[in-house]
Amino acid sequence: xxxxxxxxxxxxxxLAPAASQAPDRSAPPRPGLPPGLRMPPVLxxxxxxxxxxxxxxxKKVPLVSVHLLFQAGAMQDPVGQAGxxxxxxxxxxxxxxxxxxxxxxxxxxxxxxDLSANCSFDGTVVGLEVPSARLEPALDLMADMVLRPRxxxxxxxxxxxxxxxxxxxxxxxxxxxxxxxxxxxxxxxDFRYGTSxxxxxxxFAALTRQDLVDFHRRLCHxxxxxxxxxxxVEPERAMALLSQRFGxxxxxxxxxxxVPTRAVPTRGSGIFLxxxxxxxxxxxxxxxxxxxxxxxxxxPLQILNTVLGGSFTSRLNQNLRERNxxxxxxxxxxxxxxxxxxxxxxxxVQADKTGAALMEILSELEAIRQPIPEAELEKARNYAAxxxxxxxxxxTDLAARVLEMQMYGLPDSYxxxxxxxxxxxxxxxxxxxxxxxxxxxxxxxxxxxxxxVVRPQLEALNLxxxxxxxxxxxxxxxVPIPSAAP
Amino acid sequence: xxxxxxCSLALAWLLAGPILAQPxxxxxxxxxxxxxxxxxxxxxxxxxxxxxxxxNLWYLVGSANERPGRTGFAHLFEHLMFEGSGHVxxxxxxxxxxxxxxxNNASTSQDRTNYYISVPSNALELALFLESDRMGHLLKSIxxxxxxxxxxxxxxxxxxxxxxxxxxxxxxxxxGLLYPSGHPYxxxxxxxxxxxxxxxxxxVTDFFRRYYVPNNASLVVAGDIxxxxxxxxxxxxxxxxxxxxxxxxxxxxxxxxxEVRRKTLTDKVELPLRVIAWHxxxxxxxxxxxxxxxxxxxxxxxxxxxxxxxxxxxxxxxQVSASQLSQRLGSVFVIQFIPRPGHTLDEVQKVIEEExxxxxxxxxxxxxxxxxxxxxxxxxxxxxxxxSSKADQLNAYSxxxxxxxxxxxxxxxxxxxxxxxxxxxxxxFLPSDRRVELTVLPxxxxxx
Numbered sequence: 031x032x033x034x035x036x037x038x039x040x041x042x043x044x045l046a047p048a049a050s051q052a053p054d055r056s057a058p059p060r061p062g063l064p065p066g067l068r069m070p071p072v073l074x075x076x077x078x079x080x081x082x083x084x085x086x087x088x089k090k091v092p093l094v095s096v097h098l099l100f101q102a103g104a105m106q107d108p109v110g111q112a113g114x115x116x117x118x119x120x121x122x123x124x125x126x127x128x129x130x131x132x133x134x135x136x137x138x139x140x141x142x143x144d145l146s147a148n149c150s151f152d153g154t155v156v157g158l159e160v161p162s163a164r165l166e167p168a169l170d171l172m173a174d175m176v177l178r179p180r181x182x183x184x185x186x187x188x189x190x191x192x193x194x195x196x197x198x199x200x201x202x203x204x205x206x207x208x209x210x211x212x213x214x215x216x217x218x219x220d221f222r223y224g225t226s227x228x229x230x231x232x233x234f235a236a237l238t239r240q241d242l243v244d245f246h247r248r249l250c251h252x253x254x255x256x257x258x259x260x261x262x263v264e265p266e267r268a269m270a271l272l273s274q275r276f277g278x279x280x281x282x283x284x285x286x287x288x289v290p291t292r293a294v295p296t297r298g299s300g301i302f303l304x305x306x307x308x309x310x311x312x313x314x315x316x317x318x319x320x321x322x323x324x325x326x327x328x329x330p331l332q333i334l335n336t337v338l339g340g341s342f343t344s345r346l347n348q349n350l351r352e353r354n355x356x357x358x359x360x361x362x363x364x365x366x367x368x369x370x371x372x373x374x375x376x377x378x379v380q381a382d383k384t385g386a387a388l389m390e391i392l393s394e395l396e397a398i399r400q401p402i403p404e405a406e407l408e409k410a411r412n413y414a415a416x417x418x419x420x421x422x423x424x425x426t427d428l429a430a431r432v433l434e435m436q437m438y439g440l441p442d443s444y445x446x447x448x449x450x451x452x453x454x455x456x457x458x459x460x461x462x463x464x465x466x467x468x469x470x471x472x473x474x475x476x477x478x479x480x481x482x483v484v485r486p487q488l489e490a491l492n493l494x495x496x497x498x499x500x501x502x503x504x505x506x507x508x509v510p511i512p513s514a515a516p
Numbered sequence: 517x518x519x520x521x522x523c524s525l526a527l528a529w530l531l532a533g534p535i536l537a538q539p540x541x542x543x544x545x546x547x548x549x550x551x552x553x554x555x556x557x558x559x560x561x562x563x564x565x566x567x568x569x570x571x572n573l574w575y576l577v578g579s580a581n582e583r584p585g586r587t588g589f590a591h592l593f594e595h596l597m598f599e600g601s602g603h604v605x606x607x608x609x610x611x612x613x614x615x616x617x618x619x620n621n622a623s624t625s626q627d628r629t630n631y632y633i634s635v636p637s638n639a640l641e642l643a644l645f646l647e648s649d650r651m652g653h654l655l656k657s658i659x660x661x662x663x664x665x666x667x668x669x670x671x672x673x674x675x676x677x678x679x680x681x682x683x684x685x686x687x688x689x690x691x692g693l694l695y696p697s698g699h700p701y702x703x704x705x706x707x708x709x710x711x712x713x714x715x716x717x718x719x720v721t722d723f724f725r726r727y728y729v730p731n732n733a734s735l736v737v738a739g740d741i742x743x744x745x746x747x748x749x750x751x752x753x754x755x756x757x758x759x760x761x762x763x764x765x766x767x768x769x770x771x772x773x774x775e776v777r778r779k780t781l782t783d784k785v786e787l788p789l790r791v792i793a794w795h796x797x798x799x800x801x802x803x804x805x806x807x808x809x810x811x812x813x814x815x816x817x818x819x820x821x822x823x824x825x826x827x828x829x830x831x832x833x834x835q836v837s838a839s840q841l842s843q844r845l846g847s848v849f850v851i852q853f854i855p856r857p858g859h860t861l862d863e864v865q866k867v868i869e870e871e872x873x874x875x876x877x878x879x880x881x882x883x884x885x886x887x888x889x890x891x892x893x894x895x896x897x898x899x900x901x902x903x904s905s906k907a908d909q910l911n912a913y914s915x916x917x918x919x920x921x922x923x924x925x926x927x928x929x930x931x932x933x934x935x936x937x938x939x940x941x942x943x944x945f946l947p948s949d950r951r952v953e954l955t956v957l958p959x960x961x962x963x964x
Contacts, residue, residue: 342614
């Protein structure tokens with residue numbers, strides 16, 4: 031009895047607002063006004079020696095991130111030494127200051143910190159994330175890593191052997207092979223973008239300790255440096271801690287200079303096949319030299335790429351995946367760097383559909399040069415613009431945005447205007463950008479798959495001769511792994 | 517690729533993995549919880565850092581609920597959930613969400629299927645409409661053609677993620693070696709090509725009616741919300757979804773290995789790989805946290821025992837990693853390793869045996885535990901910084917413990933562990949004579 035009453039009462043309470051009435055599902059609920067982007071203010075300061083320090087404070091969790099950017103990276107690798115920036119960067123935490131490699135790692139781990147260095151073509155970033163209470167000892171380690179790396183010969187040899195083994199493994203990994211063959215086909219062996227930022231095994235193997243030490247002195251240089259501090263820390267405290275460690279840092283020689291903009295090679299189109307017998311899928315890369323980060327077409331190309339292959343409902347994914355079932359997914363991207371990085375379409379398709387999939391890709395690349403219908407354009411604009419505010423959630427999210435501002439010299443108002451500029455892209459701007467940027471007939475088509483199955487399909491496309499590439503042609507020869515001195 | 521992720525063993529571990537609170541602070545996550553009359557469990561959490569709302573919906577069904585002959589079906593079904601429902605045309609689910617700046621995806625593991633949507637907060641109601649429509653009205657729109665096209669997509673997912681990937685077949689073979697035939701974990705989540713081909717339209721309707729019912733689901737709405745208004749919206753959109761028969765949680769007989777089970781595969785790889793695997797305690801049961809710490813002491817950082825000796829000092833391994841893959845009906849502990857060129861699997865394994873034996877005999881130093889705990893504390897803070905990860909964790913804790921805000925208790929598990937507990941766990945759970953050893957050899961070495 032009691033139980034019955036209670037249940038009845040509860041049922042009445044819970045059912046009261048909605049009752050059993052079904053909601054009106056005849057049309058999807060319309061969204062209200064989109065929320066604005068609340069870009070938090072960036073506070074700009076300088077260390078005594080002039081190194082910029084930019085802050086965005088956020089006190090949600092007791093974590094702080096400190097990123098140190100150097101405006102130089104793999105693009106500054108000397109000719110014949112591709113991979114030098116990457117190798118140097120990897121050495122920084124392998125022993126620094128008073129600690130050897132394992133002692134250094136232990137000190138970082140005991141603080142619960144993440145501390146690592148990474149280089150891209152345009153820049154090198156040493157990044158720290160640590161619970162706020164442990165910022166001070168963590169900055170000591172960061173300073174050792176940047177200012178006092180040991181470059182111990184034993185550690186260099188150990189890293190080299192590990193990296194060369196990775197190069198060896200890459201030769202059996204289909205997506206890695208496709209990426210490498212594509213870059214080689216588009217940029218050739220001489221332009222730096224023709225290999226990944228890690229370079230090639232042969233050039234990597236020849237780098238010496240002296241190369242690394244010299245390059246470190248010129249890359250990790252105060253004239254190229256700037257800090258980004260985000261998260262739960264008072265700017266005054268962070269400034270004091272950074273000044274103690276980096277404020278007296280002065281140059282010992284010239285910094286690396288920006289590579290003068292060289293003409294990017296224009297290599298002809300072509301079909302390139304890397305044979306991997308018995309592959310159940312073919313890995314495809316289709317593309318060409320794209321645009322630089324400073325392109326005036328930046329915003330139209332964001333929208334264009336969203337329509338083409340930058341979202342789930344994009345044309346490439348709808349066509350190859352949803353309509354044809356050839357693949358688990360297809361996408362496109364522009365790598366916008368200081369110099370024009372690649373535009374590429376990426377997918378993996380079942381082997382027997384390789385030729386059909388390539389035809390669909392080429393037809394989408396042709397079609398995207400036509401004006402985009404308004405409904406499709408609006409969906410893409412909204413997607414790109416209104417998903418953007420979500421990219422400011424965490425301290426490391428904020429750091430990534432501010433680093434982008436420093437790296438490419440973006441104005442203070444850039445991110446506040448970002449959403450509006452995306453929404454302002456019209457069909458004319460998008461198709462003009464497509465016509466200026468994308469030329470299907472000039473693109474390289476790279477296939478990593480079973481030649482026995484794939485080659486007849488490629489030849490049947492009548493797109494020109496199929497060039498079979500040996501792995502050594504684009505990755506260079508395999509380099510034997512030196513064994514460890516016990 | 518960008519969506520419909522399949523939860524491999526390793527991914528399942530990451531999703532359900534342990535995260536720890538800052539010891540001195542006792543962190544917790546505020547939430548409101550209620551149950552609709554139809555049985556839907558609802559958890560609301562407000563976090564207004566950015567103007568985004570996340571819905572995270574768990575159905576308590578995964579590959580473990582499949583029957584032999586239909587392996588891979590839970591995941592195939594997951595794909596069908598994006599293809600339209602009673603009031604949403606084919607393709608409109610994604611089109612509507614992208615049109616407001618939203619993203620969505622899902623993942624399937626052995627134990628659960630997880631759907632999530634992130635939208636700017638002005639479009640919260642659209643997300644609730646879409647989630648409730650596919651919960652209440654999916655079958656009105658699914659056709660055999662849709663099943664056919666997603667079957668092709670899933671087969672290509674299997675090719676891309678397993679068959680055309682170096683060492684990928686390890687994760688297809690391991691379940692059958694670890695579990696007896698018929699055990700719910702004895703097949704991989706992705707299933708087999710044959711079973712994917714065999715799945716029919718009838719399977720879809722049966723599966724939906726049995727498992728995709730509000731009384732077998734848990735919804736988290738987290739982010740830039742007003743909890744009172746959000747509760748009213750959830751009630752509006754989900755209250756008329758009809759409940760189904762109660763779903764009895766799967767049980768499984770306890771499993772044990774009685775010998776070393778070995779198998780060797782060949783693959784297009786440069787270097788061989790071996791996985792050693794043991795049965796270990798289920799997620800959040802006694803012993804589970806110990807095994808997480810054992811994994812970290814063995815390979816969690818540069819100074820961990822196996823990494824330090826094999827990769828750093830002796831330099832005879834390219835890679836070695838250990839992990840506790842926590843699952844509801846029983847977990848798996850794996851150690852996998854790849855020797856350097858010029859060195860052999862057995863040479864590396866000999867060192868692994870020595871280190872396991874050492875751990876069985878002598879407890880690790882307190883420093884080794886502390887290093888791991890400090891890293892886990894920080895990773896917990898990072899997880900709390902991202903609303904989407906909080907949303908998923910609230911659902912995970914709710915499902916596995918009944919308490920969505922289990923963050924502090926989760927931490928307490930790890931803090932209570934002493935060095936001797938780890939030795940005892942290794943003695944008990946990682947015997948050298950009862951386990952699976954799965955080896956992958958480069959194809960050209962077939963004959964050796």
